[in-house]
Amino acid sequence: MGVGKVEILSESPFCSFQGKLRKGLLKYGFPHSGAMDSVSMRGANYLVGNQEWSTCMELAVSGPKLEFKSNAVIAVTGADIECFLNDQSFPCNKAIVAKSGDQLHFGKFNTGFISYLAIQGGFFINEFLGSCSTLHHLNIGTNISKGLQVEFGESIQFESERHLPNHMKIIQPELLTLRTVSGVDVSEDEDSELYNQEFLVSPNSNRMGIRITAEKPIEIKEKEIISSGILKGTIQLPASGNPIIMTADHQTAGGYPRVASVITHDLDYLAQMPPNSKIRFRKIAVEKAVDLLRKREQKIGLLFD
Amino acid sequence: MSETPSIKPYGDSGILISWPQVIDDKTNEEVVTLAKQIEGQVISGINEMIIAYQSICIQFDSLVCDYNIIVQELLKVIESETSTTNEFENKLIEIPVCYDSEFALDREYLKSATGLPWEEIVSLHSNQTYSVYMTGFTPGFAYLGTLPETLEVPRKDTPRTQIPAGSIAIAGKQTGVYSLPSPGGWQIIGRTPIELLDLSSDSPFNLEPGSNVVFKEISLEEFKKWE
Structure with a gap:
């Protein structure tokens, strides 16, 4: 049984291990967690021959330095981050071989905001309530701290020349249009201010939620609601008039009006927008949102058959 | 007499069942009773249920289930509710x-x-x-x-x-x-x-x-x- 090992050489407070979702516990206050950009994470797993939801390392702000204690096959996807193996640069979106003793480190993010490091066999991280995914603000999961040794699974034979399909590569347009469906706390004629202006992604965003700043703060009739359930993608509107989009580690209840929901399909795009990038919203029918998601998941699913 | 809750889509894979905007024992009892009845039915596709003061938020697997089919199942549960008394024993x-x-x-x-x-x-x-x-x-x-x-x-x-x-x-x-x-x-x-x-x-x-x-x-x- 060839179990490999890799050591973390530097602290990385904004990076985390993310894999399958922590499901079934929303009613107790646990969000699903998991990758902010699940498409890129699964792309990384595909490149190294893993299962779809094997645990990867999510890289944000800056990546850690690592040293391999065994041979490994790795791939980096998502944001176009500078990657170096023993100071030799290597490209994203392609599986490469690391030898025991090799050191891996990362430079700056060129395009996008979040990257994923997959290792063949997957990182072995202790599960908590059915998932390895980290929930930082509640100290749940394994922190990526200096000196940590992480095991990974057995290397397997696979076709090494896998290419990342174009539909799994990130996009980072000048202005991202996020598609939404109607909110549950506003009437149809009340949400126009959400759709007739551009917003800036606030630096004050995190895995719980992406805060966005409106050119003209949005006003609606209802300022507060009685606390009610919150799902991923929900756009909450606090009294400031600047919306918050609920992401992977979101709170599960809240009292701000839910003015719309970003469709599940587009949340992965949102994850790749750095602070100060521009977004806008466009409302579509729920049926269309479901159709987009089903088609995408079917395509991704085929890669892992 | 119990108020009939309203049902509407929430996001692309959610359903919100809600009662009037009040915080009181009677409303919350209705919420909890219905939530337990829904749980008892094990409606296929429902992954999550968040119970709140006057609402139940359901998250379902939209890849394999249609909103309308789950709502039909939910309506059956709501209509079968003959009394508002809480038949479940409270801990x-x-x-x-x-x-x-x-x-x-x-x-x-x-x-x-x-x-x-x-x-x-x-x-x-x-x-x-x-x-x-x-x-x-x-x-x-x-x-x-x-x-x-x-x-x-x-x-x-x-x-x-x-x-x-x-x-x-x-x-x-x-x-x-x-x-x-x-x-x-x-x-x-x-x-x-x-x-x-x-x-x-x-x-x-x-x-x-x-x-x-x-x-x-x-x-x-x-x-x-x-x-």
Whole structure:
């Protein structure tokens, strides 16, 4: 049984291990967690021959330095981050071989905001309530701290020349249009201010939620609601008039009006927008949102058959 | 007579069942009763259900299930509800609470805001049965009601960034239990020595919507012995 090992050489407070979702516990206050950009994470797993939801390392702000204690096959996807193996640069979106003793480190993010490091066999991280995914603000999961040794699974034979399909590569347009469906706390004629202006992604965003700043703060009739359930993608509107989009580690209840929901399909795009990038919203029918998601998941699913 | 709740899509893989915007025992009982009936039916495709004061939020697998089909199943459950009485037995949970100033971080504020001596505040808080209206916001936070009017105080202007696990707090008509350390803006009245969220256990959550709770006053000595 060839179990490999890799050591973390530097602290990385904004990076985390993310894999399958922590499901079934929303009613107790646990969000699903998991990758902010699940498409890129699964792309990384595909490149190294893993299962779809094997645990990867999510890289944000800056990546850690690592040293391999065994041979490994790795791939980096998502944001176009500078990657170096023993100071030799290597490209994203392609599986490469690391030898025991090799050191891996990362430079700056060129395009996008979040990257994923997959290792063949997957990182072995202790599960908590059915998932390895980290929930930082509640100290749940394994922190990526200096000196940590992480095991990974057995290397397997696979076709090494896998290419990342174009539909799994990130996009980072000048202005991202996020598609939404109607909110549950506003009437149809009340949400126009959400759709007739551009917003800036606030630096004050995190895995719980992406805060966005409106050119003209949005006003609606209802300022507060009685606390009610919150799902991923929900756009909450606090009294400031600047919306918050609920992401992977979101709170599960809240009292701000839910003015719309970003469709599940587009949340992965949102994850790749750095602070100060521009977004806008466009409302579509729920049926269309479901159709987009089903088609995408079917395509991704085929890669892992 | 019970109000018929409204049902609408929430996002692309959610359903919101909601009652009128009120916080009261009767509405919450209807919410909890319906939630338990839905759970009992095991409707295929439903992954999650968040029970709140006057709403049930459902998350379903939109890859394999259609909104309309789940709603039809939900309507069957709602229509089959012949009586509004809660046929499910409510658990009664006793939570020991130490109201000593070591833990009652907002003791002085509470005394001045209510104009009551501390003993009376403690006695008002601990001499009644509360219902758990909802859990969530953060893991293991339980919203309980209803407080006697004389204990109603507003939330803090600026929330604390970290409240110790086990803290018992009050705000408005509610009292709340912080099972895990978390930020929070409620006024802290005491602390329980028991672990409300035992993450090492198979059923880690003691408090669920519909449970009944009584707070039993304990001394500082008793609290310390508990640990």
